[in-house]
Amino acid sequence: MASAVTSINDIKVLKLAEVHAKPSKSMMSYGTAGFRGKANELDHIFFRMGLLAVLRSKCKKAVIGVMVTASHNPEEDNGVKLIDPHGEMLQQEWEVYATKLANVGNDEIIKELNNIVKLENISLEEQATIFTARDTRPSSIALSQAVKDGIAALGGTSKDFGLMTTPQLHYVTCMFNCGETDASEESYYTHFADAFKSLVKEKSDSSIVTVDCANGVGAPKLQKLYEHIGGSIDLVVHNNAEVGNGKLNENCGADYVKIQQQAPVGLNMEPYHRYCSFDGDADRLVYYTLDSDCNFILLDGDKIASLFAHHIQELLADAKLEAKLGVVQTAYANGSSTNFLKDKLKVEVACVKTGVKHLHHKAQDFDIGIYFEANGHGTVTVKESWRKLLASKTTQTNEDEANAAKRLQTFLSVINEAVGDAMSDMLAVEAILHAKDWGVREWSALYTELPNRQMKVKVADRTVIETTDAETRTVKPSGLQDGIDSLVAQYVNGRSFVRPSGTEDVVRVYAESDTQENANSLADKVSSLVYDLAGGTGEKPKCS
Numbered sequence: 001m002a003s004a005v006t007s008i009n010d011i012k013v014l015k016l017a018e019v020h021a022k023p024s025k026s027m028m029s030y031g032t033a034g035f036r037g038k039a040n041e042l043d044h045i046f047f048r049m050g051l052l053a054v055l056r057s058k059c060k061k062a063v064i065g066v067m068v069t070a071s072h073n074p075e076e077d078n079g080v081k082l083i084d085p086h087g088e089m090l091q092q093e094w095e096v097y098a099t100k101l102a103n104v105g106n107d108e109i110i111k112e113l114n115n116i117v118k119l120e121n122i123s124l125e126e127q128a129t130i131f132t133a134r135d136t137r138p139s140s141i142a143l144s145q146a147v148k149d150g151i152a153a154l155g156g157t158s159k160d161f162g163l164m165t166t167p168q169l170h171y172v173t174c175m176f177n178c179g180e181t182d183a184s185e186e187s188y189y190t191h192f193a194d195a196f197k198s199l200v201k202e203k204s205d206s207s208i209v210t211v212d213c214a215n216g217v218g219a220p221k222l223q224k225l226y227e228h229i230g231g232s233i234d235l236v237v238h239n240n241a242e243v244g245n246g247k248l249n250e251n252c253g254a255d256y257v258k259i260q261q262q263a264p265v266g267l268n269m270e271p272y273h274r275y276c277s278f279d280g281d282a283d284r285l286v287y288y289t290l291d292s293d294c295n296f297i298l299l300d301g302d303k304i305a306s307l308f309a310h311h312i313q314e315l316l317a318d319a320k321l322e323a324k325l326g327v328v329q330t331a332y333a334n335g336s337s338t339n340f341l342k343d344k345l346k347v348e349v350a351c352v353k354t355g356v357k358h359l360h361h362k363a364q365d366f367d368i369g370i371y372f373e374a375n376g377h378g379t380v381t382v383k384e385s386w387r388k389l390l391a392s393k394t395t396q397t398n399e400d401e402a403n404a405a406k407r408l409q410t411f412l413s414v415i416n417e418a419v420g421d422a423m424s425d426m427l428a429v430e431a432i433l434h435a436k437d438w439g440v441r442e443w444s445a446l447y448t449e450l451p452n453r454q455m456k457v458k459v460a461d462r463t464v465i466e467t468t469d470a471e472t473r474t475v476k477p478s479g480l481q482d483g484i485d486s487l488v489a490q491y492v493n494g495r496s497f498v499r500p501s502g503t504e505d506v507v508r509v510y511a512e513s514d515t516q517e518n519a520n521s522l523a524d525k526v527s528s529l530v531y532d533l534a535g536g537t538g539e540k541p542k543c544s
C-alpha cells in the first residue's frame with residue numbers, strides 16, 4: 001500500500017506531467033463514453049485521467065476503474081473512461097473536472113487538482129485504489145502505463161487486470177466495492193456460467209451460435225467463458241485476431257453490422273441460423289440471420305430489449321408479481337419497436353439522450369428497468385427493494401408462483417447489471433430462446449422494423465449543431481430543423497434527426513420511412529442539408 005499523503009506532491013506530479021506533456025493545441029472533452037481520439041494524440045489525457053481517478057477514489061472512499069479502449073472506433077484510435085464504484089459510468093459532474101483537467105497547460109495541473117480537492121472536500125489522507133484494464137489495440141499497453149503513471153504520481157495504488165472486456169472491468173470494480181475482495185476475471189466467468197447453466201440444463205438442436213468478436217478482446221474472453229459453460233450451448237468464435245489476420249473492427253463487429261445491415265467479413269450465413277456480433281470491447285451485442293430468401297435480418301438492441309420485456313412480463317404474470325417495468329430507449333430506436341413495447345406489451349417507454357449513462361440513470365426509475373441502445377448496448381436494472389420482494393415470493397406456498405419467481409431471479413442473475421455486456425446479454429438471449437423454445441425466426445417476428453438508414457456527415461466543426469428534446473431536434477444552425485421538418489413531411493412514416501457524435505468527428509444522420517428506398521432517400525436529403533448548413537467538408541455523402 002502507498003503511504004498516506006496530506007497534500008499533493010507537486011514535484012512528483014509535475015515531473016511525470018512533463019513526461020506525458022500536452023501538445024499545445026490539444027482540446028478535448030469527456031464525450032459520450034469518455035475521451036476518444038487518435039491514439040498518438042492522447043498520452044497526456046491518459047496520465048491526467050490516472051490523476052483524476054485517484055481523487056475520485058479518495059472522494060468515494062472506494063475502488064475506481066479506468067478502462068483503456070476506443071470500443072467500436074478504428075484500431076488507430078484509443079480512449080479512456082472512468083468507472084464509478086458500483087460499476088456505473090463516471091458521475092456527470094466529474095466529467096466537467098475531467099474535461100478541465102485534460103485541457104489545462106502543464107503549469108496549471110496542480111491548481112486544477114487542488115481545485116477539485118477543495119470543491120469536493122476530498123481528504124488527501126484517504127487511500128486510493130484504481131483497477132485498470134485495456135483492450136487489444138497496439139497502443140493500449142503504453143496508454144495504460146500513462147494511466148498508471150498518473151495514479152502513482154498522486155500516491156494511489158493501481159491493480160492492472162491487463163486484457164479485459166469493458167464490462168468485465170465494470171463487474172470486478174462493482175463486486176470488489178460490494179465486499180467481494182477476491183473479485184477477478186475468474187469470478188466473472190464462474191458467476192455468469194453458473195447462472196446460465198441453471199437456466200439451460202441441456203442444449204437444444206438450434207443452439208449453435210456463431211459469434212463475430214470484431215477481432216477484439218471479446219474473442220479470447222468468450223473462449224474462456226465457453227470453457228466454463230460446458231455443454232449447455234455450442235459457440236463458434238469468428239473474427240478472432242489471435243488466430244486470423246483480421247484488423248480490429250474492420251468490416252466486422254456490432255457497429256459495422258448494425259450500420260451496414262450486412263454480415264461481417266468472412267461469414268457464410270445459412271437461413272435462420274443464429275449469428276451475433278460483439279464490438280471491439282464487447283459491451284455491445286447484435287444478432288442476425290437470413291430469411292428463406294436469403295434477406296439479411298437484423299435483431300438489434302431494440303429487438304433484444306423487446307425480447308427481454310416480453311420474457312420478464314411473462315414471468316411476472318406467472319409469479320403473480322406486480323412491478324413497475326419500463327424500457328428506456330434513445331431516438332435511434334426503431335419506431336416499430338417503440339410501438340410494439342407501448343401498444344402490444346403495454347410497457348412504459350422512456351426516450352433519453354444517446355449514451356448509456358443517460359439510459360442507465362433513467363432505467364433506475366423503474367422496479368425493473370430494461371435499457372438498450374439500438375446498437376446493442378444495454379442491460380436490466382432492478383431496484384433493491386423490489387429484489388427483496390422477488391426473493392420473498394420464491395418461498396411462498398403456491399408452488400407455481402414460487403417457481404416462476406425463482407426463474408425470474410435466476411434470469412436476472414445472468415445479466416450484468418453494472419453495464420451492457422455482450423457476453424452476458426448473449427447468455428440472457430440464449431436462455432430466453434431456450435425457455436420459449438424459439439429460434440431467431442420467432443424472435444424476429446415480434447414486430448417488423450421500419451426501414452431505416454444512418455449516415456455520417458463530415459463538417460469543419462460539429463459543435464455548430466446544437467440539439468434539444470433528447471437530441472431529436474436541432475436548435476442551431478438556424479434553418480436546419482425547419483429544413484428537416486419539411487423533408488420528413490414528404491415521406492410516409494418519415495422520421496429523421498441529426499446530432500453531433502460524441503465519439504467520432506462527424507454529424508450523425510438518422511432516417512426512417514416506409515420503404516428502404518425512401519429511408520435512404522430521406523437520409524440522403526437530410527445529410528445534404530446538414531452538409532450545406534453546418535459547414536460540410538470533403539465530398540457530399542450519399543448512401544443510395
Ligand SMILES: CC(=O)N[C@H]1[C@@H](OP(=O)(O)O)O[C@H](CO)[C@@H](O)[C@@H]1O
Pocket residue numbers: 032033071332354355356373375377500501502503504508
Ligand atoms: C448512434 C450510436 O450508435 N451512437 C453510439 C456512439 O455514440 P455517438 O455519440 O453517437 O458517437 O458511441 C457510444 C459509445 O459506445 C454509444 O453509446 C452510442 O450509442
Ligand SMILES: [Mg+2]
Pocket residue numbers: 071072279280281282283284
Ligand atoms: Mg463498446
